[in-house]
Amino acid sequence: MARAITAVEDRTKESHELLRALFPYSGRARVVGLTGAPGSGKSTLTDQLAREYRKRQQSVGIVAVDPTSPFTGGAILGDRIRMQRHHADPGIYIRSMATRGSLGGLASTTADVATVLDASGRDVVLIETVGVGQDEVDIVRLADVTLVILVPGMGDDVQSIKAGIMEIADIFVINKSDREGADRVEREVRALQSTAPPRGATGADDAAMESWTPPVVKTVASEGRGISELAVAIAQYEAFLETSGLGRHRRIESWRVRLVEMLRVALMQRVRRDYLTEAAGRELAAKIAAHECDPYTVLEEILGRFGFG
């Protein structure tokens, strides 16, 4: 598993064949995305949720993504520490993703890693990511269920969480809810919900979402409190996804986005190999910086080689 995921992360030539071979076995796992600010107890909550599923005899894969730290590693150590917490239960597999810098495609790579876990027969795949930017929104969009984790007493509370993150929540979790201010956070979420514009970007989403108001579940993950309630809320949403038809709609939308992203990454990989190598790019950049040529003309020339006018 570890080697398969590394191959996918590194986008080796073999990974493509691997993913193609695994694809028929995928599509059975339920994918749950968890996102929240640094310090919201995301990892602890994810681990507790994994245990909860284990109690129900379900196998779990965890993908931990932190795109806010593009230059540093340290993921492997983190995995080991977290694995120890689960006493090496083979029913829980944890993988932290190193981020791959400006090549992009982080959401795409995460989705591929989830596919590997899915095809390996995991019943549930949990994807946790820091809820701060477009990358994270893209990542959790690929999940069937999205949890947004809030905590009391973080500055302006809900107001400081950006609207983009609030709007993708299927379920709100108020973690560390034994702290002062948990009720206030809940009231703020409710207030936000009552004033929020209709959810979803497409008409189909809007219609289906009218009948789902994201519930607020309070947890104290460090003590395991509220976790079974959270699992129930997730199960309810999963049932809603199927009965409303939103699940199918979401999977199609997810593949549409993923296909574009895959194409983007693959195209750029080949362009950089065949047309704009590191050296060629540097040479052109030097000319542009010296104002010897302009970048827009350079761009048109390269596009022209693909038959694009």
Add this chain to the structure above:
Amino acid sequence: MARAITAVEDRTKESHELLRALFPYSGRARVVGLTGAPGSGKSTLTDQLAREYRKRQQSVGIVAVDPTSPFTGGAILGDRIRMQRHHADPGIYIRSMATRGSLGGLASTTADVATVLDASGRDVVLIETVGVGQDEVDIVRLADVTLVILVPGMGDDVQSIKAGIMEIADIFVINKSDREGADRVEREVRALQSTAPPRGATGADDAAMESWTPPVVKTVASEGRGISELAVAIAQYEAFLETSGLGRHRRIESWRVRLVEMLRVALMQRVRRDYLTEAAGRELAAKIAAHECDPYTVLEEILGRFGFG
């Protein structure tokens, strides 16, 4: 100016011609990037810095980017409020950028908007962005000078700022430095600097950076304190950029990155127009979601049309 920037943001057909025409007039402005967590007083600091440059008879353009809020607008109102603060001084032009969702290229678009301001004759272009993710790192990388804004009393202080952001600082600003804990933040930055690995991704960067230790400047932006000291620190770094040759090296590297990004955006725009339209993408996605075909084979087929094997 407003119409030119909107055209660039929307990537209209005309914007390409416009940027090509403007390019020869660009390259004279100094571009300063400001990044910091929400609540660090970034906008106020940017505005104060703009005023400081105005005192020195320099014209200023401000680009405010907030990629953490992908689904909402509100940028225009914010611009108006901020413009009023400057009593409609025509020497300061402010533009907030709406983010463009998953099409990506936010850094590229920001750079193009900066080019428009540059070509219009602005002496200084200030780019402010929330310092949280890869997007922001990409954006501030395009600046000549990067300021990282910290504030006392935000949770774990420096520790909570991700390493990726700390590492791109040319100058640290401790804003709201009249608050308790400002000295602690400074000590933490110093401690981090003493243990940090050598800066920069390339050999040339490393060599030049050895002689520059990012200074720490304390400000209280809301009262205008420390702003002229900050302007001095920026001027010193600008002088260092020229004498060390790092400035030229950075501009080339910036154009190299920007060229790849421009190519990525332009290619995908054309691919979506000619090969993978919205409708075609949705149809393929439905087939994939139903497991009637696999995405990797679909991908190879599309790549094949470009002559890529």
